[in-house]
Amino acid sequence: MSLTFDDGTFIRSELVTPLPPPKRNIGAVAWMRENLFSGVLNTLLTLFGIALLVLVVPPVVRFLFIDAVWEGQNREACLGPEVGACWPFIKAKFSQLIYGFYPADQRWRVDIVFALGAVLLVPLMVLDWPMKRLNSFLFFAVYPVVAFVLLTGGNIDLSNFMLGHAGVIPFMSGTDTVMGLNPGFWLDYVLTALVFCAIAGGILALLGGNAMSAARGVGMFFVGLGIIILMWDFDFGLQKVETRSWGGLLVTLVIAVTGIVTSMPLGILLALGRRSHMPIVRLLSVIFIEFWRGVPLITVLFFATYMLPLFLPSGVNPDGLLRALVGVALFSAAYMAEVIRGGLQAIPKGQYEGAMSMGLGWWQMMRLIILPQALTLVIPGIVNSFISLFKDTTLVLIVSIFDFLGQLRAAFTDPNWATPVTLYTGFAFAGIIYFLFCFGMSRYSLFVERRLNTSHRH
Amino acid sequence: MKRLISTFAFAGAFGLCAVGAQAATLDQVKSKGFIQCGVSQGLPGFSNPNDKGEWTGLDVDFCRAVAAAVLGDASKVKFTPLSAKDRFTALQSGDIDILSRNTTWTISRDTSLGLNFTGVTYYDGQGFLIRKDKNVNSALELSGASVCTQTGTTTEQNVADFFRANKMEYEVIAFATADETIKAYDSGRCDVYTTDRSGLAAERLKLTNPDDHIVLSEIISKEPLGPVVRHGDDQWFDIVKWTLFAQVNGEELGITSKNADEMLKSENPEVKRIVGTEGKFGEGLGIGNDWAFQILKQVGNYGEMYDRNVGPDTPLKLARGTNALWTKGGLQYAPPIR
Known part of the structure; x- marks a missing residue:
């Protein structure tokens, strides 16, 4: 389609269709040349990798699926020369792995707690979801109280305990209770609250501050505390379930979530304290952090569980799971503090100076300028701590709290399921569960990092 | 124990x-x-x-x-x-x-x-589990045997005492947990598996072919x-x-x-x-x-x-x-x- 003039001038009117690139530069072959076989070393590594996959994957698939036993009532089903994973074992023990020794007819309470947690957590994690403030209030303030009541059964008689130790006019209160509530205590509580409001207001009035707002602040605190006591003391008619009978994934999640949620604010405070210019605050923070980092978690748990009762007066015996929870939370807070301190140190001095020159106070500076930058910087470190905390929860087995893995180990000892493959099946299942949780956390942190664009491209 | x-x-x-x-x-x-x-x-x-x-x-x-x-x-x-x-x-x-x-x-x-x-x-008392095809009928015939046991337990000491008292040679292959020990025995890494007899009965269930193994009649410790x-x-x-x-x-x-x-x-x-x-x-x-x-x-x-x-x-x-x-x-x- 070219024009040819009489004088022989040749003018091409359109472009020649481009030739396809040489075969060796496109498609699967080229990709492989580039990525897998680009040199002697890479070729060797690729071959090694392939060999490893061939060696590992088919036997695993055969064990887990092809040769696996899917139906059965006891060990007889899983005996034999060429038997793979014994899934009926997991099926028989499944509810134990999730709930531990939680009474079977009460397990709906655990289900509700799980479901509520998921319903509140998912919108919290999706960054675009509206009403973040309400959502976090529900998740961090309301949910723990509700979960506590549902899991333990509530009605813990906290008011009587408090009467024994605090209160302005204890003599007014009787021990009679209505629906698990003690009218005397509540009268006492309201009066105590009013007295405290008056004191706070009075002090601020003397100092020339805003007396009303101080009184209101103290009042709000008492109202909040009162609601918690009310919820925990109210007799909802739920059967009491001791933490001793909790177990399985329930305990793993309770410990991990409590540890994660409490270690974060504690860690921030400790990190700020350690970088503070006030010598006492700094010293106390350093002592706390170094003490908890210097002691192995096993020692902490063992001490809290078996040594503490020897030192406490008889009759004072805090709940076993609670003792472990406090130990885990303080322990992880110390680690979290150091991670966050790393973030604080990475913020250039100019940011501090800039904030101060804007006339921001110390707390405003931290809250508005420094911490948002510092925390996003150390997301990988924070998530690292969370993941290792999640896996460290298995250590509570040594203080006789049966977490997921502990419950699994106990299930191994059932002679009705003792077979050559029981152990492998159980650990394969545990591996899958732990992987799902840890991989989930890790992917979510990557997603948040990308959204906040922390790896500033300088 | x-x-x-x-x-x-x-x-x-x-x-x-x-x-x-x-x-x-x-x-x-x-x-x-x-x-x-x-x-x-x-x-x-x-x-x-x-x-x-x-x-x-x-x-x-x-x-x-x-x-x-x-x-x-x-x-x-x-x-x-x-x-x-x-x-x-x-x-x-x-x-x-x-x-x-x-x-x-x-x-x-x-x-x-x-x-x-x-x-x-x-x-209870400590006993021995052994493969039938080894044709051993008494623990006293175990000279030169390799023994699978758990580390840090008195079972290990008892075995040492028993073999020394009877002037027999032996080799201990010790593992941290009972599960590892029985797997090692099952895969043939040792000739004999020893622990308390009640434990032997339980661990035996985890063997590939339990019927190929017998518990010797000797009891070498009081438990x-x-x-x-x-x-x-x-x-x-x-x-x-x-x-x-x-x-x-x-x-x-x-x-x-x-x-x-x-x-x-x-x-x-x-x-x-x-x-x-x-x-x-x-x-x-x-x-x-x-x-x-x-x-x-x-x-x-x-x-x-x-x-x-x-x-x-x-x-x-x-x-x-x-x-x-x-x-x-x-x-x-x-x-x-x-």
């Missing part, structure tokens, strides 16, 4: 300080309404959770028997699973009322740890397993001790959980004394006079307890052997109730 050597050192160090600090255990148990019983974190046939998530086993049933005697209800027991390391500490700190965690009765534990053993619920209570509370000690005696006497007299009600009408004076229709033996213990009847009715006699958990009809298939009644050539003997 994975008796880590360190248990001695640790429990010994703290054992002395907690003794005698507790109020009478019986009063505590009555006021709280249940017995806190320390069991293992899982030992097949002795204490392990079943499919329904309930604790079962010989040690577990014994705690239920004590609850039946003291509170009249065998279900009023709460179990604390304990590792070998922390079992004595838990008892000394008052965390549990009875330790029923197949613990071997030895002089060091009975005296210096501030504990009292109340009897023997199971006479009397029994419940333990704190030193210094004689009343509680008596109750736990006589709970076992009542079960053994019950078997001797043929009283079972099924015929216990009929036995109330029995004219046999021995039976009348045990079921409480004659005499007031419960009073001496500080509990109801029907204490032994409740034990036998709700939990059963010693033989029933044995058969239900470790006997020939269970996967463990342990013959009574030394645990048979004294009238049948075994060691289970109880002082009379009168």
Whole structure:
């Protein structure tokens, strides 16, 4: 389609269709040349990798699926020369792995707690979801109280305990209770609250501050505390379930979530304290952090569980799971503090100076300028701590709290399921569960990092 | 019994300080309404959770028997699973009322740890498991054998003592956990597997071909397993001790959980004394006079307890052997109730 003039001038009117690139530069072959076989070393590594996959994957698939036993009532089903994973074992023990020794007819309470947690957590994690403030209030303030009541059964008689130790006019209160509530205590509580409001207001009035707002602040605190006591003391008619009978994934999640949620604010405070210019605050923070980092978690748990009762007066015996929870939370807070301190140190001095020159106070500076930058910087470190905390929860087995893995180990000892493959099946299942949780956390942190664009491209 | 050597050192160090600090255990148990019983974190046939998530086993049933005697209800027991390391500490700190965690009765534990053993619920002893095709019929033919065992346990010492006493060569291949040990034995890394005979029966179930292996008849150590209570509370000690005696006497007299009600009408004076229709033996213990009847009715006699958990009809298939009644050539003997 070219024009040819009489004088022989040749003018091409359109472009020649481009030739396809040489075969060796496109498609699967080229990709492989580039990525897998680009040199002697890479070729060797690729071959090694392939060999490893061939060696590992088919036997695993055969064990887990092809040769696996899917139906059965006891060990007889899983005996034999060429038997793979014994899934009926997991099926028989499944509810134990999730709930531990939680009474079977009460397990709906655990289900509700799980479901509520998921319903509140998912919108919290999706960054675009509206009403973040309400959502976090529900998740961090309301949910723990509700979960506590549902899991333990509530009605813990906290008011009587408090009467024994605090209160302005204890003599007014009787021990009679209505629906698990003690009218005397509540009268006492309201009066105590009013007295405290008056004191706070009075002090601020003397100092020339805003007396009303101080009184209101103290009042709000008492109202909040009162609601918690009310919820925990109210007799909802739920059967009491001791933490001793909790177990399985329930305990793993309770410990991990409590540890994660409490270690974060504690860690921030400790990190700020350690970088503070006030010598006492700094010293106390350093002592706390170094003490908890210097002691192995096993020692902490063992001490809290078996040594503490020897030192406490008889009759004072805090709940076993609670003792472990406090130990885990303080322990992880110390680690979290150091991670966050790393973030604080990475913020250039100019940011501090800039904030101060804007006339921001110390707390405003931290809250508005420094911490948002510092925390996003150390997301990988924070998530690292969370993941290792999640896996460290298995250590509570040594203080006789049966977490997921502990419950699994106990299930191994059932002679009705003792077979050559029981152990492998159980650990394969545990591996899958732990992987799902840890991989989930890790992917979510990557997603948040990308959204906040922390790896500033300088 | 994975008796880590360190248990001695640790429990010994703290054992002395907690003794005698507790109020009478019986009063505590009555006021709280249940017995806190320390069991293992899982030992097949002795204490392990079943499919329904309930604790079962010989040690577990014994705690239920004590609850039946003291509170009249065998279900009023709460179990604390304990590792070998922390079992004595838990008892000394008052965390549990009875330790029923197949613990071997030895002089060091009975005296210096501030504990009292109340009897023997199971006479165990260390044995050997070997492949049939090795054609070994006696442990004395094991010269030159490689022995699989667990590290840091007294089983390892017992093997050393046995082979040295008989002037035989051997090689120990030790592993950290029972599961690793049995897998190593199954894959042929050693000729013999040794642990307590009850443990051998349980571990044998995990072998690829259990029928290709036999347990040699020699028993190279004495492992009397029994419940333990704190030193210094004689009343509680008596109750736990006589709970076992009542079960053994019950078997001797043929009283079972099924015929216990009929036995109330029995004219046999021995039976009348045990079921409480004659005499007031419960009073001496500080509990109801029907204490032994409740034990036998709700939990059963010693033989029933044995058969239900470790006997020939269970996967463990342990013959009574030394645990048979004294009238049948075994060691289970109880002082009379009168």
